[in-house]
Amino acid sequence: MIERGQHTYKEIITQTDAWADGLNAFASIRDKMLARWQAHKPAQIIVTGCGSTHYLSQTTAELLQKLTHVPARAYPASELLLSSDTVWLDAPNTLLIAISRSGTTTETQKAVRVFRKRNGRSFWAITCYPESPLAQAADLILPAAAGQEQSVAQTRSFASMLVLAQMMAATLASMDTSLAQQLPALGQSLIMQTNDQMVALGQRQDFERFYFLGSGAQLGVASEAMLKMTEMSLSHSGAFHFMEFRHGPMSMANENALILGLISPENQTYEMQVLQEMERLGAHTLALNPTNNLAAASWQIQLPVSLPSWLLPVLYLPPLQLLAYYRAMKKGLNPDNPRNLEAVVYLDTAVFA
Numbered sequence: 001m002i003e004r005g006q007h008t009y010k011e012i013i014t015q016t017d018a019w020a021d022g023l024n025a026f027a028s029i030r031d032k033m034l035a036r037w038q039a040h041k042p043a044q045i046i047v048t049g050c051g052s053t054h055y056l057s058q059t060t061a062e063l064l065q066k067l068t069h070v071p072a073r074a075y076p077a078s079e080l081l082l083s084s085d086t087v088w089l090d091a092p093n094t095l096l097i098a099i100s101r102s103g104t105t106t107e108t109q110k111a112v113r114v115f116r117k118r119n120g121r122s123f124w125a126i127t128c129y130p131e132s133p134l135a136q137a138a139d140l141i142l143p144a145a146a147g148q149e150q151s152v153a154q155t156r157s158f159a160s161m162l163v164l165a166q167m168m169a170a171t172l173a174s175m176d177t178s179l180a181q182q183l184p185a186l187g188q189s190l191i192m193q194t195n196d197q198m199v200a201l202g203q204r205q206d207f208e209r210f211y212f213l214g215s216g217a218q219l220g221v222a223s224e225a226m227l228k229m230t231e232m233s234l235s236h237s238g239a240f241h242f243m244e245f246r247h248g249p250m251s252m253a254n255e256n257a258l259i260l261g262l263i264s265p266e267n268q269t270y271e272m273q274v275l276q277e278m279e280r281l282g283a284h285t286l287a288l289n290p291t292n293n294l295a296a297a298s299w300q301i302q303l304p305v306s307l308p309s310w311l312l313p314v315l316y317l318p319p320l321q322l323l324a325y326y327r328a329m330k331k332g333l334n335p336d337n338p339r340n341l342e343a344v345v346y347l348d349t350a351v352f353a
């Protein structure tokens with residue numbers, strides 16, 4: 001008898017093994033990736049996915065543009081289908097990167113076909129299933145096979161694909177990536193150190209709404225955390241750029257709201273100010289903080305300090321996944337099979353041209 005939530009829990013707390021596997025897998029494709037990049041330096045990069053992997057695409061595009069200075073943008077795969085004339089401005093000089101846990105999502109596969117029809121030249125796939133149709137159609141596969149999971153809700157899969165994306169962006173920018181070898185151990189320490197705190201916060205029934213704030217590459221991770229809280233615990237959740245929260249959403253800041261800030265070293269002053277103001281409005285706040293400066297927040301999770309910013313995105317994830325998991329379990333839900341959801345969305349391919 002499979003216990004409720006058993007898969008999700010196991011996949012969250014063992015995920016750093018998949019991170020380590022991802023680092024090894026990346027090492028095996030690194031030179032081929034660099035050769036393709038040198039052979040066809042794109043004028044622009046489009047990154048795509050659906051649901052969780054769309055949010056992963058957002059973080060990936062931010063990192064790619066920041067580190068390589070090549071214009072990069074994330075679109076949900078559906079946009080690449082429904083707004084083809086708008087988004088495919090220069091397909092022959094575009095690198096398309098499609099991210100998909102399954103490698104079988106209809107919209108993502110169809111988006112690649114449209115790209116090819118428009119003479120798109122390079123398509124790379126980041127996926128947990130290197131034998132999938134999406135992967136087999138790619139010029140380069142970045143495989144995260146150890147991220148495969150039983151739960152419908154992406155956790156280990158998302159994080160291991162994010163490790164590949166972080167390594168890809170830093171490597172294409174000719175950066176020293178040796179510090180990445182520390183990620184699995186740092187992630188495991190975070191899981192151990194924050195578990196009890198996430199149990200306590202997950203039990204809080206006075207929290208009715210959750211808002212995840214991030215800037216730059218952190219917004220995609222904040223959006224994924226929002227989706228986990230939504231999918232797993234059926235709670236009202238939102239994700240916003242940090243300073244955008246003042247421009248309307250802060251109307252929801254009160255004693256029933258938990259606002260979680262994914263603090264970034266370069267923007268910490270402005271970000272911590274937002275959390276402080278929300279505290280004054282009566283909201284509860286939690287800072288995920290990779291700096292030595294204490295945030296004025298109800299709770300704080302200390303992330304490793306002094307790491308290069310491109311290493312950080314995946315480190316925010318484990319506590320936020322645990323929080324969603326424990327809240328779901330407290331509510332008697334089963335995060336392994338969120339209401340209404342399937343592991344993959346298949347559409348009638350006749351729907352699209």
Ligand code: F1P
Nearest residue numbers: 050051052053100101102105343
């Ligand atoms: C995409 C996706 C997931 C979502 C749910 C349904 O799957 O939308 O992001 O959480 O599981 O499928 P994939 O293309 O990443 O396999």
